[in-house]
Amino acid sequence: FVWMIYFTCGKQTISPKKTEKNVLFIIADDLRPSLGCYGDTLAKSPNIDQLASKSQTFLNAFAQQAVCAPSRTSLLTSRRPDTTRVYDFGSYWRVQSGNYTTLPQYFKSNGYLTMSVGKVFHPGIASNHTDDYPYSWSIPAYHPTSFIFEKKKMCKGEDGKLHANLLCAVNVTEQPGGILPDMESTDEAVRLLKTRVSDDTPFFLAVGFHKPHIPFRIPQEYLSLYPIDNMTLALDPDVPILLPPVAYNPWTDVRKREDVQKLNISFPYGPIPKDFQLRIRQHYYAAVSYMDSQVGRLLSALDELGLANNTVVVFTSDHGWSLGEHGEWAKYSNFDVATRVPLIFYVPNVHYAKWPTFRVYLPFLTENMVELVDIFPTLSYMSGLIAPEPCPDFSFQEELCTEGDNLDAEKVAFSQYPRPADTPQENSDLPDLKDIKVMGYSVRCWYYRYTLWLGFNPKTFQVGIQASHLPGKHENSLSLFCSAVCLGLRIRLH
Numbered sequence: 030f031v032w033m034i035y036f037t038c039g040k041q042t043i044s045p046k047k048t049e050k051n052v053l054f055i056i057a058d059d060l061r062p063s064l065g066c067y068g069d070t071l072a073k074s075p076n077i078d079q080l081a082s083k084s085q086t087f088l089n090a091f092a093q094q095a096v097c098a099p100s101r102t103s104l105l106t107s108r109r110p111d112t113t114r115v116y117d118f119g120s121y122w123r124v125q126s127g128n129y130t131t132l133p134q135y136f137k138s139n140g141y142l143t144m145s146v147g148k149v150f151h152p153g154i155a156s157n158h159t160d161d162y163p164y165s166w167s168i169p170a171y172h173p174t175s176f177i178f179e180k181k182k183m184c185k186g187e188d189g190k191l192h193a194n195l196l197c198a199v200n201v202t203e204q205p206g207g208i209l210p211d212m213e214s215t216d217e218a219v220r221l222l223k224t225r226v227s228d229d230t231p232f233f234l235a236v237g238f239h240k241p242h243i244p245f246r247i248p249q250e251y252l253s254l255y256p257i258d259n260m261t262l263a264l265d266p267d268v269p270i271l272l273p274p275v276a277y278n279p280w281t282d283v284r285k286r287e288d289v290q291k292l293n294i295s296f297p298y299g300p301i302p303k304d305f306q307l308r309i310r311q312h313y314y315a316a317v318s319y320m321d322s323q324v325g326r327l328l329s330a331l332d333e334l335g336l337a338n339n340t341v342v343v344f345t346s347d348h349g350w351s352l353g354e355h356g357e358w359a360k361y362s363n364f365d366v367a368t369r370v371p372l373i374f375y376v377p378n379v380h381y382a383k384w385p386t387f388r389v390y391l392p393f394l395t396e397n398m399v400e401l402v403d404i405f406p407t408l409s410y411m412s413g414l415i416a417p418e419p420c421p422d423f424s425f426q427e428e429l430c431t432e433g434d435n436l437d438a439e440k441v442a443f444s445q446y447p448r449p450a451d452t453p454q455e456n457s458d459l460p461d462l463k464d465i466k467v468m469g470y471s472v473r474c475w476y477y478r479y480t481l482w483l484g485f486n487p488k489t490f491q492v493g494i495q496a497s498h499l500p501g502k503h504e505n506s507l508s509l510f511c512s513a514v515c516l517g518l519r520i521r522l523h
Protein backbone atom coordinates (compact mmCIF):
# COMPACT_ATOMS: atom_id res chain seq x y z
CA PHE A 30 0.00 0.00 0.00
CA VAL A 31 1.58 3.25 -1.11
CA TRP A 32 0.82 6.45 0.75
CA MET A 33 -0.04 9.14 -1.75
CA ILE A 34 -2.11 11.84 -0.19
CA TYR A 35 -2.92 14.91 -2.21
CA PHE A 36 -3.82 17.89 -0.11
CA THR A 37 -5.22 20.35 -2.57
CA CYS A 38 -8.93 20.69 -2.67
CA GLY A 39 -8.72 24.45 -2.79
CA LYS A 40 -10.93 26.84 -4.65
CA GLN A 41 -8.10 27.78 -6.99
CA THR A 42 -7.36 24.30 -8.20
CA ILE A 43 -10.74 23.01 -9.34
CA SER A 44 -12.29 24.04 -12.61
CA PRO A 45 -15.92 25.21 -12.40
CA LYS A 46 -18.53 22.49 -12.75
CA LYS A 47 -21.37 22.60 -15.20
CA THR A 48 -23.88 20.63 -13.20
CA GLU A 49 -24.34 19.70 -9.59
CA LYS A 50 -23.09 16.34 -8.43
CA ASN A 51 -25.01 13.94 -6.22
CA VAL A 52 -23.76 13.40 -2.69
CA LEU A 53 -23.43 10.20 -0.70
CA PHE A 54 -22.53 11.25 2.83
CA ILE A 55 -21.57 8.32 5.08
CA ILE A 56 -21.04 8.81 8.80
CA ALA A 57 -19.99 6.08 11.23
CA ASP A 58 -20.57 6.25 14.98
CA ASP A 59 -17.60 6.33 17.40
CA LEU A 60 -15.13 5.39 14.65
CA ARG A 61 -11.54 6.42 15.25
CA PRO A 62 -9.22 5.99 12.23
CA SER A 63 -8.68 2.27 12.95
CA LEU A 64 -8.62 1.64 9.22
CA GLY A 65 -6.07 0.19 6.84
CA CYS A 66 -5.96 3.42 4.82
CA TYR A 67 -4.90 5.27 7.99
CA GLY A 68 -1.94 2.97 8.46
CA ASP A 69 -3.54 0.67 11.04
CA THR A 70 -1.96 -2.66 10.14
CA LEU A 71 -4.40 -4.70 12.24
CA ALA A 72 -7.58 -3.24 10.74
CA LYS A 73 -9.33 -5.04 7.91
CA SER A 74 -11.30 -2.39 6.06
CA PRO A 75 -10.91 -3.23 2.36
CA ASN A 76 -13.92 -1.23 1.17
CA ILE A 77 -13.08 2.02 2.91
CA ASP A 78 -9.43 1.53 1.91
CA GLN A 79 -10.45 1.18 -1.71
CA LEU A 80 -12.51 4.36 -1.50
CA ALA A 81 -9.55 6.13 0.10
CA SER A 82 -7.21 4.95 -2.66
CA LYS A 83 -9.04 7.19 -5.14
CA SER A 84 -9.92 9.97 -2.70
CA GLN A 85 -8.46 12.70 -0.58
CA THR A 86 -7.80 11.17 2.79
CA PHE A 87 -7.36 13.65 5.62
CA LEU A 88 -5.04 12.22 8.21
CA ASN A 89 -5.53 14.98 10.75
CA ALA A 90 -9.27 15.53 10.93
CA PHE A 91 -10.86 16.39 14.28
CA ALA A 92 -14.36 16.56 15.76
CA GLN A 93 -15.41 19.70 17.65
CA GLN A 94 -16.76 17.81 20.67
CA ALA A 95 -16.28 14.09 21.28
CA VAL A 96 -19.88 13.05 21.80
CA CYS A 97 -22.69 12.37 19.33
CA ALA A 98 -25.30 15.15 19.49
CA PRO A 99 -22.92 18.11 19.95
CA SER A 100 -20.56 16.81 17.26
CA ARG A 101 -23.27 16.03 14.72
CA THR A 102 -25.06 19.33 15.33
CA SER A 103 -21.76 21.13 14.88
CA LEU A 104 -20.81 19.23 11.72
CA LEU A 105 -24.26 19.61 10.14
CA THR A 106 -24.62 23.34 10.91
CA SER A 107 -20.90 24.15 10.44
CA ARG A 108 -20.93 25.99 13.77
CA ARG A 109 -18.81 25.21 16.80
CA PRO A 110 -20.45 24.01 20.03
CA ASP A 111 -20.09 27.48 21.55
CA THR A 112 -22.31 28.77 18.74
CA THR A 113 -24.83 25.90 18.70
CA ARG A 114 -24.82 25.84 22.52
CA VAL A 115 -25.49 22.14 22.21
CA TYR A 116 -23.09 20.41 24.64
CA ASP A 117 -25.37 17.55 25.70
CA PHE A 118 -28.35 15.58 24.30
CA GLY A 119 -30.98 17.91 25.76
CA SER A 120 -31.46 20.75 23.28
CA TYR A 121 -32.34 21.51 19.68
CA TRP A 122 -30.17 24.23 18.16
CA ARG A 123 -33.05 26.03 16.42
CA VAL A 124 -34.51 26.69 19.86
CA GLN A 125 -31.29 26.84 21.86
CA SER A 126 -29.13 29.21 19.81
CA GLY A 127 -30.21 30.12 16.27
CA ASN A 128 -32.18 28.91 13.30
CA TYR A 129 -29.07 27.68 11.55
CA THR A 130 -29.31 26.18 8.09
CA THR A 131 -27.95 22.64 7.98
CA LEU A 132 -25.79 20.99 5.33
CA PRO A 133 -28.66 18.88 3.89
CA GLN A 134 -31.06 21.82 4.21
CA TYR A 135 -28.69 23.90 2.09
CA PHE A 136 -28.66 21.22 -0.60
CA LYS A 137 -32.44 20.89 -0.35
CA SER A 138 -32.89 24.64 -0.84
CA ASN A 139 -30.68 24.32 -3.93
CA GLY A 140 -32.98 21.81 -5.58
CA TYR A 141 -31.57 18.55 -4.24
CA LEU A 142 -33.67 15.65 -3.05
CA THR A 143 -32.28 15.08 0.46
CA MET A 144 -32.67 11.78 2.31
CA SER A 145 -31.51 10.46 5.68
CA VAL A 146 -30.98 6.80 6.53
CA GLY A 147 -29.92 5.64 10.00
CA LYS A 148 -28.17 7.86 12.54
CA VAL A 149 -27.26 11.14 10.87
CA PHE A 150 -28.65 13.76 13.23
CA HIS A 151 -28.65 12.63 16.83
CA PRO A 152 -32.22 11.41 17.28
CA GLY A 153 -34.56 12.73 19.99
CA ILE A 154 -34.61 16.24 21.44
CA ALA A 155 -31.38 17.22 19.68
CA SER A 156 -33.17 17.11 16.30
CA ASN A 157 -36.74 17.79 17.53
CA HIS A 158 -37.68 14.07 17.37
CA THR A 159 -37.77 14.27 13.56
CA ASP A 160 -34.10 14.37 12.56
CA ASP A 161 -34.82 18.00 11.64
CA TYR A 162 -37.47 17.01 9.10
CA PRO A 163 -38.87 18.82 7.14
CA TYR A 164 -36.16 21.51 7.23
CA SER A 165 -33.25 19.21 6.35
CA TRP A 166 -34.89 16.38 4.45
CA SER A 167 -37.24 16.02 1.49
CA ILE A 168 -38.74 12.85 2.96
CA PRO A 169 -38.95 11.70 6.61
CA ALA A 170 -35.73 10.20 7.95
CA TYR A 171 -35.48 6.40 7.93
CA HIS A 172 -34.44 4.43 11.01
CA PRO A 173 -33.86 0.67 11.03
CA THR A 174 -36.61 -1.06 13.01
CA SER A 175 -34.19 -3.62 14.46
CA PHE A 176 -32.41 -0.87 16.41
CA ILE A 177 -34.96 -1.28 19.24
CA PHE A 178 -33.13 -4.47 20.22
CA GLU A 179 -29.69 -2.87 20.25
CA LYS A 180 -29.25 -2.32 23.97
CA LYS A 181 -31.46 -5.20 25.14
CA LYS A 182 -30.48 -8.66 26.37
CA MET A 183 -29.49 -10.03 22.98
CA CYS A 184 -26.05 -11.47 23.68
CA LYS A 185 -25.47 -15.10 24.59
CA GLY A 186 -23.26 -15.22 27.67
CA GLU A 187 -20.99 -18.02 28.88
CA ASP A 188 -23.95 -19.31 30.97
CA GLY A 189 -25.95 -19.83 27.74
CA LYS A 190 -28.43 -17.11 28.78
CA LEU A 191 -29.10 -13.78 27.07
CA HIS A 192 -27.51 -10.65 28.56
CA ALA A 193 -27.15 -6.94 27.81
CA ASN A 194 -23.42 -7.34 27.32
CA LEU A 195 -20.72 -5.10 25.88
CA LEU A 196 -19.27 -7.98 23.85
CA CYS A 197 -22.15 -9.15 21.73
CA ALA A 198 -21.11 -11.16 18.68
CA VAL A 199 -24.31 -12.82 17.48
CA ASN A 200 -25.60 -15.37 15.02
CA VAL A 201 -27.59 -12.97 12.83
CA THR A 202 -30.11 -15.60 11.71
CA GLU A 203 -31.13 -15.97 15.36
CA GLN A 204 -31.71 -12.23 15.82
CA PRO A 205 -35.24 -10.77 15.52
CA GLY A 206 -36.01 -10.45 11.81
CA GLY A 207 -32.70 -12.15 11.02
CA ILE A 208 -31.05 -8.76 10.55
CA LEU A 209 -29.00 -6.07 12.35
CA PRO A 210 -29.60 -2.29 12.16
CA ASP A 211 -26.70 -1.33 9.86
CA MET A 212 -27.66 -4.09 7.40
CA GLU A 213 -31.21 -2.77 7.39
CA SER A 214 -29.96 0.79 6.79
CA THR A 215 -27.81 -0.39 3.89
CA ASP A 216 -30.81 -2.19 2.35
CA GLU A 217 -32.86 1.01 2.58
CA ALA A 218 -30.06 3.20 1.22
CA VAL A 219 -29.57 0.88 -1.76
CA ARG A 220 -33.33 0.91 -2.36
CA LEU A 221 -33.30 4.73 -2.37
CA LEU A 222 -30.32 4.81 -4.74
CA LYS A 223 -32.24 2.59 -7.18
CA THR A 224 -35.08 5.12 -7.26
CA ARG A 225 -32.61 7.83 -8.36
CA VAL A 226 -31.22 6.09 -11.45
CA SER A 227 -33.53 7.56 -14.07
CA ASP A 228 -34.26 10.83 -12.30
CA ASP A 229 -32.32 13.98 -13.10
CA THR A 230 -32.91 15.67 -9.75
CA PRO A 231 -29.56 15.61 -7.91
CA PHE A 232 -29.69 13.81 -4.58
CA PHE A 233 -28.02 14.12 -1.20
CA LEU A 234 -28.22 10.77 0.56
CA ALA A 235 -26.88 10.65 4.12
CA VAL A 236 -26.28 7.21 5.61
CA GLY A 237 -25.43 6.95 9.30
CA PHE A 238 -24.08 3.61 10.54
CA HIS A 239 -24.43 2.70 14.22
CA LYS A 240 -21.21 0.70 14.46
CA PRO A 241 -18.63 0.55 15.92
CA HIS A 242 -20.62 2.21 18.76
CA ILE A 243 -21.11 -0.03 21.81
CA PRO A 244 -22.55 -2.58 22.43
CA PHE A 245 -20.54 -4.59 19.93
CA ARG A 246 -23.62 -6.34 18.60
CA ILE A 247 -22.17 -7.65 15.37
CA PRO A 248 -22.28 -10.77 13.19
CA GLN A 249 -20.07 -13.31 14.96
CA GLU A 250 -18.11 -14.26 11.84
CA TYR A 251 -16.26 -10.90 11.90
CA LEU A 252 -14.47 -11.94 15.10
CA SER A 253 -12.50 -14.54 13.18
CA LEU A 254 -10.74 -11.72 11.29
CA TYR A 255 -9.08 -10.84 14.60
CA PRO A 256 -7.78 -13.93 16.44
CA ILE A 257 -7.43 -13.01 20.12
CA ASP A 258 -3.76 -14.08 20.04
CA ASN A 259 -3.11 -11.36 17.47
CA MET A 260 -4.59 -8.61 19.65
CA THR A 261 -2.37 -6.24 21.61
CA LEU A 262 -3.07 -3.73 24.36
CA ALA A 263 -3.07 0.02 23.77
CA LEU A 264 0.45 1.44 23.60
CA ASP A 265 -0.22 3.58 26.71
CA PRO A 266 -2.76 1.49 28.65
CA ASP A 267 -2.35 3.15 32.06
CA VAL A 268 -3.86 6.30 33.50
CA PRO A 269 -0.92 8.76 33.39
CA ILE A 270 0.39 9.60 36.87
CA LEU A 271 0.35 13.35 36.29
CA LEU A 272 -2.97 13.45 34.46
CA PRO A 273 -5.14 16.37 35.61
CA PRO A 274 -8.28 14.65 36.99
CA VAL A 275 -10.54 17.01 35.01
CA ALA A 276 -9.21 15.56 31.76
CA TYR A 277 -10.32 12.04 32.70
CA ASN A 278 -13.81 10.59 32.32
CA PRO A 279 -14.95 7.31 33.87
CA TRP A 280 -16.62 5.61 30.83
CA THR A 281 -19.81 4.77 32.71
CA ASP A 282 -21.69 3.48 29.65
CA VAL A 283 -19.16 0.68 29.24
CA ARG A 284 -19.30 -0.10 32.99
CA LYS A 285 -23.08 -0.51 32.85
CA ARG A 286 -23.02 -3.44 30.44
CA GLU A 287 -23.65 -6.72 32.26
CA ASP A 288 -20.40 -8.44 31.31
CA VAL A 289 -18.37 -5.43 32.48
CA GLN A 290 -20.36 -5.06 35.73
CA LYS A 291 -19.36 -8.62 36.61
CA LEU A 292 -15.72 -7.57 36.60
CA ASN A 293 -16.18 -5.26 39.66
CA ILE A 294 -13.99 -2.54 38.18
CA SER A 295 -13.17 0.24 40.61
CA PHE A 296 -14.56 3.72 39.94
CA PRO A 297 -13.33 5.92 38.34
CA TYR A 298 -9.91 4.69 37.22
CA GLY A 299 -10.33 0.96 36.69
CA PRO A 300 -8.42 -0.83 35.27
CA ILE A 301 -10.18 -3.48 33.18
CA PRO A 302 -8.40 -6.88 33.37
CA LYS A 303 -5.96 -7.32 30.50
CA ASP A 304 -7.67 -10.33 28.92
CA PHE A 305 -10.95 -8.40 28.78
CA GLN A 306 -9.13 -5.36 27.31
CA LEU A 307 -7.92 -7.58 24.47
CA ARG A 308 -11.45 -8.81 23.85
CA ILE A 309 -12.86 -5.25 23.76
CA ARG A 310 -10.24 -4.31 21.20
CA GLN A 311 -11.00 -7.46 19.19
CA HIS A 312 -14.72 -6.67 19.17
CA TYR A 313 -14.20 -3.01 18.25
CA TYR A 314 -12.07 -3.99 15.26
CA ALA A 315 -14.59 -6.65 14.25
CA ALA A 316 -17.34 -4.00 14.44
CA VAL A 317 -15.25 -1.77 12.16
CA SER A 318 -14.91 -4.60 9.61
CA TYR A 319 -18.64 -5.29 9.78
CA MET A 320 -19.42 -1.60 9.19
CA ASP A 321 -16.82 -1.54 6.38
CA SER A 322 -18.66 -4.36 4.62
CA GLN A 323 -21.87 -2.28 4.71
CA VAL A 324 -19.93 0.63 3.17
CA GLY A 325 -18.80 -1.83 0.49
CA ARG A 326 -22.40 -2.78 -0.30
CA LEU A 327 -23.32 0.91 -0.66
CA LEU A 328 -20.38 1.73 -2.92
CA SER A 329 -21.00 -1.36 -5.07
CA ALA A 330 -24.62 -0.27 -5.52
CA LEU A 331 -23.43 3.19 -6.54
CA ASP A 332 -21.13 1.60 -9.15
CA GLU A 333 -23.64 -0.92 -10.43
CA LEU A 334 -26.36 1.71 -10.80
CA GLY A 335 -24.02 3.90 -12.87
CA LEU A 336 -24.15 6.70 -10.29
CA ALA A 337 -20.54 6.57 -9.10
CA ASN A 338 -19.14 8.88 -11.75
CA ASN A 339 -21.48 11.69 -10.77
CA THR A 340 -21.61 11.31 -7.00
CA VAL A 341 -19.33 12.90 -4.42
CA VAL A 342 -18.73 10.43 -1.58
CA VAL A 343 -17.76 11.59 1.89
CA PHE A 344 -16.86 9.13 4.63
CA THR A 345 -16.35 10.28 8.21
CA SER A 346 -17.32 9.71 11.84
CA ASP A 347 -18.77 11.85 14.63
CA HIS A 348 -15.66 11.44 16.84
CA GLY A 349 -13.10 8.85 17.91
CA TRP A 350 -12.89 6.41 20.84
CA SER A 351 -10.24 5.46 23.35
CA LEU A 352 -9.51 1.74 23.09
CA GLY A 353 -7.67 1.56 26.40
CA GLU A 354 -5.30 4.46 25.75
CA HIS A 355 -4.53 6.19 29.08
CA GLY A 356 -6.87 3.76 30.81
CA GLU A 357 -10.06 4.89 29.07
CA TRP A 358 -12.74 3.10 27.02
CA ALA A 359 -14.78 5.98 25.67
CA LYS A 360 -15.17 9.19 23.73
CA TYR A 361 -16.25 12.01 26.13
CA SER A 362 -12.90 13.81 26.34
CA ASN A 363 -10.43 16.13 24.65
CA PHE A 364 -7.86 13.39 24.11
CA ASP A 365 -6.53 12.93 20.61
CA VAL A 366 -7.97 9.41 20.30
CA ALA A 367 -11.41 10.75 21.22
CA THR A 368 -11.40 13.74 18.87
CA ARG A 369 -9.57 12.38 15.81
CA VAL A 370 -11.74 11.01 13.01
CA PRO A 371 -11.33 9.55 9.55
CA LEU A 372 -12.29 11.94 6.74
CA ILE A 373 -12.31 10.81 3.13
CA PHE A 374 -13.52 12.87 0.17
CA TYR A 375 -14.12 11.21 -3.17
CA VAL A 376 -14.88 13.60 -6.01
CA PRO A 377 -15.51 11.89 -9.37
CA ASN A 378 -13.64 13.01 -12.46
CA VAL A 379 -11.08 14.97 -10.51
CA HIS A 380 -7.61 13.74 -11.32
CA TYR A 381 -5.75 14.91 -8.29
CA ALA A 382 -2.33 14.07 -9.61
CA LYS A 383 -2.83 16.30 -12.64
CA TRP A 384 -3.58 19.39 -10.63
CA PRO A 385 -0.90 21.98 -11.20
CA THR A 386 -0.18 22.59 -7.54
CA PHE A 387 -0.49 19.09 -6.16
CA ARG A 388 1.68 18.14 -3.24
CA VAL A 389 2.45 14.68 -1.95
CA TYR A 390 2.86 14.15 1.76
CA LEU A 391 3.93 11.22 3.81
CA PRO A 392 1.31 10.48 6.45
CA PHE A 393 3.31 11.56 9.45
CA LEU A 394 4.60 14.72 7.83
CA THR A 395 1.40 16.37 6.85
CA GLU A 396 0.56 19.46 8.81
CA ASN A 397 -2.96 19.99 7.52
CA MET A 398 -5.33 20.12 10.44
CA VAL A 399 -8.94 19.94 9.36
CA GLU A 400 -12.18 19.96 11.31
CA LEU A 401 -15.65 18.53 10.86
CA VAL A 402 -17.03 22.10 10.58
CA ASP A 403 -15.06 22.30 7.30
CA ILE A 404 -17.22 19.65 5.62
CA PHE A 405 -20.21 21.95 4.95
CA PRO A 406 -18.38 24.60 2.90
CA THR A 407 -16.08 22.09 1.17
CA LEU A 408 -18.80 19.62 0.23
CA SER A 409 -21.02 22.44 -1.04
CA TYR A 410 -18.23 23.70 -3.22
CA MET A 411 -17.18 20.24 -4.44
CA SER A 412 -20.75 19.44 -5.45
CA GLY A 413 -21.15 22.58 -7.51
CA LEU A 414 -22.90 24.90 -5.04
CA ILE A 415 -21.59 28.16 -3.63
CA ALA A 416 -19.93 27.63 -0.27
CA PRO A 417 -21.56 29.66 2.55
CA GLU A 418 -19.80 32.83 3.68
CA PRO A 419 -17.67 32.76 6.84
CA CYS A 420 -19.67 33.64 9.97
CA PRO A 421 -19.16 37.02 11.62
CA ASP A 422 -17.92 36.99 15.26
CA PHE A 423 -21.42 36.90 16.68
CA SER A 424 -23.58 34.89 14.35
CA PHE A 425 -26.65 33.80 16.33
CA GLN A 426 -28.83 35.79 13.92
CA GLU A 427 -27.18 34.42 10.78
CA GLU A 428 -29.09 31.48 9.39
CA LEU A 429 -26.49 30.57 6.77
CA CYS A 430 -22.76 30.94 7.33
CA THR A 431 -19.82 28.72 8.21
CA GLU A 432 -17.32 28.58 11.04
CA GLY A 433 -15.31 26.13 8.99
CA ASP A 434 -12.83 26.63 6.21
CA ASN A 435 -12.15 25.07 2.91
CA LEU A 436 -10.44 21.78 3.76
CA ASP A 437 -7.09 22.86 2.37
CA ALA A 438 -6.76 25.91 4.61
CA GLU A 439 -3.64 26.06 6.80
CA LYS A 440 -4.83 26.12 10.36
CA VAL A 441 -5.15 24.37 13.70
CA ALA A 442 -8.06 22.22 14.92
CA PHE A 443 -10.22 23.06 17.94
CA SER A 444 -12.24 20.75 20.12
CA GLN A 445 -13.91 21.30 23.46
CA TYR A 446 -15.39 19.20 26.24
CA PRO A 447 -17.51 20.11 29.27
CA ARG A 448 -17.19 18.70 32.79
CA PRO A 449 -19.41 18.95 35.88
CA ALA A 450 -16.41 19.21 38.22
CA ASP A 451 -12.64 19.14 38.14
CA THR A 452 -12.50 15.54 39.35
CA PRO A 453 -14.22 12.48 37.78
CA GLN A 454 -17.89 12.12 38.74
CA GLU A 455 -20.66 9.72 37.69
CA ASN A 456 -21.78 12.35 35.14
CA SER A 457 -18.34 13.45 33.90
CA ASP A 458 -18.82 11.62 30.61
CA LEU A 459 -21.82 13.67 29.53
CA PRO A 460 -22.94 16.35 31.97
CA ASP A 461 -26.32 18.00 31.40
CA LEU A 462 -25.99 21.65 30.40
CA LYS A 463 -27.19 22.86 33.81
CA ASP A 464 -24.43 20.83 35.53
CA ILE A 465 -21.51 22.07 33.43
CA LYS A 466 -18.94 23.91 35.55
CA VAL A 467 -15.79 23.50 33.49
CA MET A 468 -15.09 23.73 29.76
CA GLY A 469 -11.92 22.28 28.30
CA TYR A 470 -10.73 23.98 25.11
CA SER A 471 -8.26 21.97 23.14
CA VAL A 472 -6.19 22.94 20.16
CA ARG A 473 -4.31 20.54 17.93
CA CYS A 474 -1.43 21.50 15.74
CA TRP A 475 1.41 19.59 14.17
CA TYR A 476 2.42 16.88 16.66
CA TYR A 477 0.98 18.59 19.70
CA ARG A 478 -2.28 19.15 21.51
CA TYR A 479 -2.79 21.81 24.15
CA THR A 480 -5.87 21.79 26.39
CA LEU A 481 -6.97 24.53 28.75
CA TRP A 482 -9.74 23.89 31.33
CA LEU A 483 -11.71 27.00 32.27
CA GLY A 484 -14.66 27.79 34.50
CA PHE A 485 -17.99 27.82 32.66
CA ASN A 486 -21.37 29.30 33.54
CA PRO A 487 -24.21 27.29 31.92
CA LYS A 488 -26.71 30.13 32.36
CA THR A 489 -24.68 32.85 30.63
CA PHE A 490 -22.39 30.58 28.57
CA GLN A 491 -19.44 32.63 29.82
CA VAL A 492 -16.06 31.01 30.27
CA GLY A 493 -13.70 31.92 33.07
CA ILE A 494 -11.54 34.33 31.14
CA GLN A 495 -12.59 37.37 29.17
CA ALA A 496 -12.97 35.90 25.71
CA SER A 497 -16.43 34.36 25.53
CA HIS A 498 -15.83 32.75 22.18
CA LEU A 499 -12.44 31.13 22.32
CA PRO A 500 -12.17 28.72 19.40
CA GLY A 501 -11.14 30.04 16.06
CA LYS A 502 -10.47 33.58 17.20
CA HIS A 503 -6.92 34.76 16.90
CA GLU A 504 -7.04 37.61 19.36
CA ASN A 505 -7.24 35.36 22.39
CA SER A 506 -4.46 33.86 24.40
CA LEU A 507 -5.13 30.18 23.71
CA SER A 508 -5.00 30.63 20.00
CA LEU A 509 -1.97 32.89 20.17
CA PHE A 510 -0.17 30.48 22.44
CA CYS A 511 -0.87 27.61 20.14
CA SER A 512 -0.03 29.45 16.97
CA ALA A 513 3.31 30.26 18.53
CA VAL A 514 3.87 26.64 19.50
CA CYS A 515 2.89 25.42 16.05
CA LEU A 516 5.00 27.97 14.29
CA GLY A 517 7.98 27.19 16.47
CA LEU A 518 7.66 23.49 15.78
CA ARG A 519 7.19 23.98 12.06
CA ILE A 520 10.33 26.04 11.82
CA ARG A 521 12.30 23.50 13.81
CA LEU A 522 11.04 20.48 11.91
CA HIS A 523 11.39 21.82 8.39
Ligand SMILES: *[C@@H]1O[C@H](CO)[C@@H](O)[C@H](O)[C@H]1NC(C)=O
Pocket residue numbers: 128164
Ligand atom coordinates in the same frame (compact mmCIF):
# COMPACT_ATOMS: atom_id res chain seq x y z
C1 LIG B 1 -36.17 28.77 10.48
O1 LIG B 1 -35.77 28.53 9.17
C2 LIG B 1 -36.74 27.84 8.39
C3 LIG B 1 -36.12 27.48 7.07
O2 LIG B 1 -35.54 28.61 6.49
C4 LIG B 1 -37.98 28.67 8.27
O3 LIG B 1 -38.95 27.96 7.54
C5 LIG B 1 -38.51 28.97 9.67
O4 LIG B 1 -39.62 29.82 9.57
C6 LIG B 1 -37.44 29.61 10.51
N1 LIG B 1 -37.93 29.72 11.87
C7 LIG B 1 -37.79 30.83 12.58
C8 LIG B 1 -38.32 30.75 13.97
O5 LIG B 1 -37.25 31.82 12.14
Ligand SMILES: *[C@@H]1O[C@H](CO)[C@@H](O)[C@H](O)[C@H]1NC(C)=O
Pocket residue numbers: 123124157
Ligand atom coordinates in the same frame (compact mmCIF):
# COMPACT_ATOMS: atom_id res chain seq x y z
C1 LIG C 1 -40.53 20.81 16.84
O1 LIG C 1 -41.57 19.86 16.68
C2 LIG C 1 -42.82 20.32 17.18
C3 LIG C 1 -43.80 19.16 17.14
O2 LIG C 1 -43.80 18.58 15.88
C4 LIG C 1 -43.27 21.52 16.36
O3 LIG C 1 -44.51 21.99 16.83
C5 LIG C 1 -42.22 22.61 16.48
O4 LIG C 1 -42.55 23.69 15.66
C6 LIG C 1 -40.85 22.09 16.07
N1 LIG C 1 -39.83 23.09 16.34
C7 LIG C 1 -39.25 23.82 15.39
C8 LIG C 1 -38.27 24.83 15.84
O5 LIG C 1 -39.51 23.68 14.23
Ligand SMILES: *[C@@H]1O[C@H](CO)[C@@H](O)[C@H](O)[C@H]1NC(C)=O
Pocket residue numbers: 200201202203
Ligand atom coordinates in the same frame (compact mmCIF):
# COMPACT_ATOMS: atom_id res chain seq x y z
C1 LIG D 1 -27.03 -19.74 13.36
O1 LIG D 1 -28.33 -20.05 13.74
C2 LIG D 1 -29.02 -20.88 12.82
C3 LIG D 1 -30.47 -21.01 13.30
O2 LIG D 1 -30.50 -21.33 14.65
C4 LIG D 1 -28.32 -22.24 12.75
O3 LIG D 1 -28.97 -23.06 11.81
C5 LIG D 1 -26.88 -22.00 12.33
O4 LIG D 1 -26.16 -23.23 12.37
C6 LIG D 1 -26.19 -21.01 13.25
N1 LIG D 1 -24.89 -20.68 12.69
C7 LIG D 1 -23.77 -20.74 13.41
C8 LIG D 1 -22.52 -20.43 12.69
O5 LIG D 1 -23.76 -21.03 14.60
Ligand SMILES: *[C@@H]1O[C@H](CO)[C@@H](O)[C@H](O)[C@H]1NC(C)=O
Pocket residue numbers: 253254255256259
Ligand atom coordinates in the same frame (compact mmCIF):
# COMPACT_ATOMS: atom_id res chain seq x y z
C1 LIG E 1 -2.25 -13.34 13.19
O1 LIG E 1 -0.86 -13.17 13.39
C2 LIG E 1 -0.08 -14.11 12.67
C3 LIG E 1 1.36 -13.94 13.11
O2 LIG E 1 1.76 -12.61 13.00
C4 LIG E 1 -0.27 -13.84 11.18
O3 LIG E 1 0.47 -14.74 10.41
C5 LIG E 1 -1.74 -14.01 10.84
O4 LIG E 1 -1.97 -13.64 9.49
C6 LIG E 1 -2.60 -13.13 11.73
N1 LIG E 1 -3.98 -13.47 11.49
C7 LIG E 1 -4.87 -12.58 11.05
C8 LIG E 1 -6.25 -13.10 10.81
O5 LIG E 1 -4.60 -11.42 10.85
Ligand SMILES: *[C@@H]1O[C@H](CO)[C@@H](O)[C@H](O)[C@H]1NC(C)=O
Pocket residue numbers: 291292293
Ligand atom coordinates in the same frame (compact mmCIF):
# COMPACT_ATOMS: atom_id res chain seq x y z
C1 LIG F 1 -17.50 -9.09 42.27
O1 LIG F 1 -18.11 -8.81 43.50
C2 LIG F 1 -19.10 -9.75 43.87
C3 LIG F 1 -19.81 -9.28 45.12
O2 LIG F 1 -19.11 -8.27 45.75
C4 LIG F 1 -18.43 -11.11 44.08
O3 LIG F 1 -19.40 -12.08 44.39
C5 LIG F 1 -17.73 -11.51 42.78
O4 LIG F 1 -17.00 -12.71 42.95
C6 LIG F 1 -16.78 -10.43 42.32
N1 LIG F 1 -16.29 -10.77 40.98
C7 LIG F 1 -15.03 -10.65 40.62
C8 LIG F 1 -14.70 -11.03 39.19
O5 LIG F 1 -14.16 -10.21 41.35
Ligand SMILES: *[C@@H]1O[C@H](CO)[C@@H](O)[C@H](O)[C@H]1NC(C)=O
Pocket residue numbers: 335338339
Ligand atom coordinates in the same frame (compact mmCIF):
# COMPACT_ATOMS: atom_id res chain seq x y z
C1 LIG G 1 -21.41 8.10 -16.03
O1 LIG G 1 -21.45 6.80 -16.54
C2 LIG G 1 -22.61 6.56 -17.32
C3 LIG G 1 -22.65 5.08 -17.65
O2 LIG G 1 -21.36 4.55 -17.72
C4 LIG G 1 -22.60 7.46 -18.53
O3 LIG G 1 -23.76 7.23 -19.30
C5 LIG G 1 -22.58 8.90 -18.07
O4 LIG G 1 -22.46 9.77 -19.15
C6 LIG G 1 -21.42 9.15 -17.11
N1 LIG G 1 -21.59 10.46 -16.53
C7 LIG G 1 -20.57 11.29 -16.32
C8 LIG G 1 -20.90 12.60 -15.66
O5 LIG G 1 -19.42 11.02 -16.63
